[in-house]
Amino acid sequence: MIHARQLRLVGEKQLRLVSVSELPPLPAGFRRLEVLYCAICRTDGKMWKSGHRDLILPRVPGHEIAAQDPVTGHLFTIWPGHNCGLCQACLSGRDNLCDSMKITGFHTDGGFSTYIDAADSSLIPAGHMEDARLLCFAEPVACVLNCLNRIDLQKGERVVIHGGGVVGLITALACSTREVKVTVVEKNELKRKQTTPFCMVNGIDTVKNVTDNGFDIAINCCDAIQAFRNCIQQLRKGGRLGFFSGLQKTHTLDTDTLNLLHYHEIALFGTYGPRRTHMVEAVDFCRSHGKKLELLLEKTLKPEEVPAVMEKVADGMALKYLIDFSRLRKEEEQSQEEFKL
Amino acid sequence: MIHARQLRLVGEKQLRLVSVSELPPLPAGFRRLEVLYCAICRTDGKMWKSGHRDLILPRVPGHEIAAQDPVTGHLFTIWPGHNCGLCQACLSGRDNLCDSMKITGFHTDGGFSTYIDAADSSLIPAGHMEDARLLCFAEPVACVLNCLNRIDLQKGERVVIHGGGVVGLITALACSTREVKVTVVEKNELKRKQTTPFCMVNGIDTVKNVTDNGFDIAINCCDAIQAFRNCIQQLRKGGRLGFFSGLQKTHTLDTDTLNLLHYHEIALFGTYGPRRTHMVEAVDFCRSHGKKLELLLEKTLKPEEVPAVMEKVADGMALKYLIDFSRLRKEEEQSQEEFKL
Numbered sequence: 001m002i003h004a005r006q007l008r009l010v011g012e013k014q015l016r017l018v019s020v021s022e023l024p025p026l027p028a029g030f031r032r033l034e035v036l037y038c039a040i041c042r043t044d045g046k047m048w049k050s051g052h053r054d055l056i057l058p059r060v061p062g063h064e065i066a067a068q069d070p071v072t073g074h075l076f077t078i079w080p081g082h083n084c085g086l087c088q089a090c091l092s093g094r095d096n097l098c099d100s101m102k103i104t105g106f107h108t109d110g111g112f113s114t115y116i117d118a119a120d121s122s123l124i125p126a127g128h129m130e131d132a133r134l135l136c137f138a139e140p141v142a143c144v145l146n147c148l149n150r151i152d153l154q155k156g157e158r159v160v161i162h163g164g165g166v167v168g169l170i171t172a173l174a175c176s177t178r179e180v181k182v183t184v185v186e187k188n189e190l191k192r193k194q195t196t197p198f199c200m201v202n203g204i205d206t207v208k209n210v211t212d213n214g215f216d217i218a219i220n221c222c223d224a225i226q227a228f229r230n231c232i233q234q235l236r237k238g239g240r241l242g243f244f245s246g247l248q249k250t251h252t253l254d255t256d257t258l259n260l261l262h263y264h265e266i267a268l269f270g271t272y273g274p275r276r277t278h279m280v281e282a283v284d285f286c287r288s289h290g291k292k293l294e295l296l297l298e299k300t301l302k303p304e305e306v307p308a309v310m311e312k313v314a315d316g317m318a319l320k321y322l323i324d325f326s327r328l329r330k331e332e333e334q335s336q337e338e339f340k341l
Numbered sequence: 342m343i344h345a346r347q348l349r350l351v352g353e354k355q356l357r358l359v360s361v362s363e364l365p366p367l368p369a370g371f372r373r374l375e376v377l378y379c380a381i382c383r384t385d386g387k388m389w390k391s392g393h394r395d396l397i398l399p400r401v402p403g404h405e406i407a408a409q410d411p412v413t414g415h416l417f418t419i420w421p422g423h424n425c426g427l428c429q430a431c432l433s434g435r436d437n438l439c440d441s442m443k444i445t446g447f448h449t450d451g452g453f454s455t456y457i458d459a460a461d462s463s464l465i466p467a468g469h470m471e472d473a474r475l476l477c478f479a480e481p482v483a484c485v486l487n488c489l490n491r492i493d494l495q496k497g498e499r500v501v502i503h504g505g506g507v508v509g510l511i512t513a514l515a516c517s518t519r520e521v522k523v524t525v526v527e528k529n530e531l532k533r534k535q536t537t538p539f540c541m542v543n544g545i546d547t548v549k550n551v552t553d554n555g556f557d558i559a560i561n562c563c564d565a566i567q568a569f570r571n572c573i574q575q576l577r578k579g580g581r582l583g584f585f586s587g588l589q590k591t592h593t594l595d596t597d598t599l600n601l602l603h604y605h606e607i608a609l610f611g612t613y614g615p616r617r618t619h620m621v622e623a624v625d626f627c628r629s630h631g632k633k634l635e636l637l638l639e640k641t642l643k644p645e646e647v648p649a650v651m652e653k654v655a656d657g658m659a660l661k662y663l664i665d666f667s668r669l670r671k672e673e674e675q676s677q678e679e680f681k682l
Binding site (some may be wrong): 031048088089092094096097098150226228230236237238243245246247249250251252254255256258259260261262263264265266267269270271329336 | 430433434437438440451474491498566577578584585586587588590591592593594595596597598600601602603604605606607608609610611612659675
């Protein structure tokens with residue numbers, strides 16, 4: 001008998017730590033891994049706060065995962081999806097756009113659990129990591145790498161990033177490793193203060209506003225329509241825009257701003273999630289830049305502490321929370337041993 | 342004494358045929374050409390109908406020009422601009438985005454005249470053309486080639502074009518010469534009827550609506566926001582959008598539609614006017630496809646007939662009108678000869 005614990009979303013703002021005495025049968029082509037750590041993404045927070053049209057409850061959230069094989073002890077992160085492999089998108093290597101994509105932690109149970117069942121094809125081997133927690137950054141890093149590849153970022157270019165949350169700062173870090181000059185715009189003073197250590201160490205300039213309109217590249221790392229408008233307005237003619245974050249619903253953009261894309265021959269690249277290959281790149285990135293990424297950690301939580309922070313996560317007012325499932329599993333195993341004795 | 346005749350825009354809806362007894366001195370680096378034909382662009386119609394914030398009157402409109410050197414008789418078309426050659430855009434070969442661009446027929450006097458002064462660097466030699474009238478298509482063709490190059494159109498792709506006016510149909514023609522499958526969407530039944538001969542000859546499918554959403558490429562060739570929305574919605578994931586026509590002012594686009602650019606990883610390429618190099622390509626295109634382009638001609642007008650058609654042009658309800666200045670010049674020359682006798 002495998003005994004598991006899970007944080008299960010059962011209704012709006014209802015995330016419950018439950019015990020699972022019987023695990024479902026493992027589908028063919030899947031592997032069952034032990035989750036060590038899972039990070040909480042703002043998307044998890046939003047699902048918790050207001051659900052989603054396509055979300056079926058109950059569901060175990062979580063898609064930023066560090067896990068290990070229980071037999072070999074090998075470390076993995078997980079490409080958070082299961083794709084068909086047969087549609088046009090899959091066949092052209094754009095597996096993140098698969099027509100029948102099942103997203104981990106959304107369509108299928110995710111990493112807020114002591115174990116996870118992941119498709120063999122979605123396992124990303126991590127080799128040795130000094131600090132396995134940092135592997136939880138692989139998924140957001142991979143999203144960023146997808147964006148930077150799409151916009152074909154070149155050495156020496158001037159980049160403005162709108163949104164100074166975790167993803168905005170990871171984007172800035174990834175840009176700075178490619179020898180470009182980055183400016184991050186974050187309206188919220190509290191958030192600017194919160195991220196000062198990360199920015200200081202990495203030489204990243206975070207400001208309240210920019211008035212310049214000569215950037216080569218702009219990337220929106222928040223869902224505000226005004227930030228998106230600023231991205232368009234602050235690009236030089238012939239500039240490139242990474243449309244990284246989806247925008248808040250029921251807003252509108254005026255055609256005067258939209259027309260700048262036309263008059264200035266701006267190229268806009270929509271970018272959504274990571275391809276599997278970006279996860280592989282991202283693991284290397286996490287290994288090389290672990291010490292820097294560490295400054296984006298807010299706190300490592302016990303599973304039972306998670307419900308209390310979800311509001312803060314949903315509102316984007318925290319750095320990266322991790323959930324530690326390794327300790328819980330050890331405790332469970334210990335108590336089972338004791339039970340046997 | 343050179344005696345010239347010009348159609349001069351002197352106020353809203355006031356286009357006057359005037360005689361010029363003394364021509365301005367020719368600036369250094371410019372050449373004075375005889376205009377043979379000038380086509381009327383919808384932009385000319387809009388300037389005529391409602392002016393433009395940056396337009397200073399009086400102004401001679403016209404930027405789709407077939408002209409000849411009065412001494413050598415060599416045929417030219419004109420890249421409708423004068424760029425600085427020194428700004429970042431110019432230095433990177435994107436001369437159409439020059440920071441101090443002077444647009445022919447807008448910032449400087451254009452082709453609605455028996456003569457035109459054009460920068461040497463903007464003259465595009467046309468070699469021999471059986472029908473010089475077709476050279477007036479070079480500028481709109483060049484705009485289209487800029488767009489197709491920006492979106493990197495590939496053989497076999499499926500293209501939807503919104504807007505079945507002259508430019509939409511030139512775009513369709515240019516697409517079809519690259520072995521792609523084109524569908525043109527035009528809401529207006531009258532316009533669809535008007536363009537039937539062109540579409541039949543060139544095997545172009547013009548329809549009222551499409552419900553498909555699997556196009557590889559979408560191009561907006563009209564200024565309606567709904568057409569732009571349809572472009573986004575009808576693209577497959579990973580599709581590409583040519584943002585060819587500026588959109589009507591004071592409209593808005595909802596974020597639900599905008600977000601499809603993000604979720605579907607669409608790449609949008611703003612495209613504005615032609616680079617000088619596109620004009621060179623376009624002359625070849627006009628020579629190769631003259632018989633097809635001819636079907637887009639509405640009528641060849643005498644200069645005095647022009648004011649009466651401007652409303653129709655502004656409303657996009659006509660095919661391509663040409664103004665014949667060669668005959669007028671001959672008549673003028675003859676009467677001068679007679680005067681001397």
